Amino acid sequence: MSIASNIQYIKTQLPGNVRLVCVSKFHPVEALQEAYNAGQRVFGESKVQEMDEKHEALPKDIEWHFIGHLQSNKIKYIVPYVTLIHGVDSEKLLLEINKQAEKIGRKVNCLLQVYIAQEETKFGFLPEEVLTLFEADKLNELPYVSVCGLMGMASNTDDSGQIKKEFGALKRLFDTIRANYPSVPDSFKELSMGMSGDYVYAVEEGSSLVRIGSAIFGPRLY
Ligand SMILES: *Cc1c(COP(=O)(O)O)cnc(C)c1O
Numbered sequence: 001m002s003i004a005s006n007i008q009y010i011k012t013q014l015p016g017n018v019r020l021v022c023v024s025k026f027h028p029v030e031a032l033q034e035a036y037n038a039g040q041r042v043f044g045e046s047k048v049q050e051m052d053e054k055h056e057a058l059p060k061d062i063e064w065h066f067i068g069h070l071q072s073n074k075i076k077y078i079v080p081y082v083t084l085i086h087g088v089d090s091e092k093l094l095l096e097i098n099k100q101a102e103k104i105g106r107k108v109n110c111l112l113q114v115y116i117a118q119e120e121t122k123f124g125f126l127p128e129e130v131l132t133l134f135e136a137d138k139l140n141e142l143p144y145v146s147v148c149g150l151m152g153m154a155s156n157t158d159d160s161g162q163i164k165k166e167f168g169a170l171k172r173l174f175d176t177i178r179a180n181y182p183s184v185p186d187s188f189k190e191l192s193m194g195m196s197g198d199y200v201y202a203v204e205e206g207s208s209l210v211r212i213g214s215a216i217f218g219p220r221l222y
Pocket residue numbers: 023025046067068194195196197211212213214215
């Protein structure tokens with residue numbers, strides 16, 4: 001299967017309101033160019049330097065989404081051009097993004113990463129911590145950050161019931177926030193959940209952005 005046909009196939013699986021983030025980490029510029037030629041314009045990367053290099057090398061109408069664990073000292077490199085930072089997992093990181101974004105006068109779109117899996121290794125806010133951010137109106141103190149929604153990763157398991165339960169819980173948290181906090185902006189509308197192995201369940205549970213890598217490019221060569 002080619003990159004183009006994999007993208008085409010995945011798109012037939014996605015409802016019209018769900019967007020595909022093509023996760024291109026560890027794949028060479030040539031592979032991204034192939035996806036670009038197939039019409040793909042949204043790419044997800046997990047390392048700052050790698051994303052910077054690809055952003056330099058590839059056409060300028062690409063949307064770059066940062067999906068990795070962002071270190072504070074690297075924020076400044078991506079704030080000038082990044083379209084969406086998916087994995088913001090602490091208040092400290094939000095403050096730091098706001099600070100770097102203010103320096104260049106550009107409002108940066110972020111998603112709050114919520115811890116939904118049963119595993120120990122995944123980063124993220126606890127659901128209660130996210131609610132507290134909205135309750136305490138903390139986000140209005142950050143004029144250069146636009147919180148556009150939530151992101152989560154389900155447990156790495158074959159138990160589809162468990163995966164759906166975790167995605168369903170994230171969707172309910174998302175709906176609760178939208179319904180209960182008057183300060184929530186209109187831009188709070190994205191729910192980033194679903195990867196190659198579980199995007200079908202994520203879509204069933206209400207995802208708006210799926211982050212898919214290996215189902216497009218094949219296995220990553222680390
Ligand atoms: C690598 C990665 C993906 C894509 O994973 P695949 O299983 O290759 O689709 C999605 N989201 C995050 C946060 C990732 O790090």
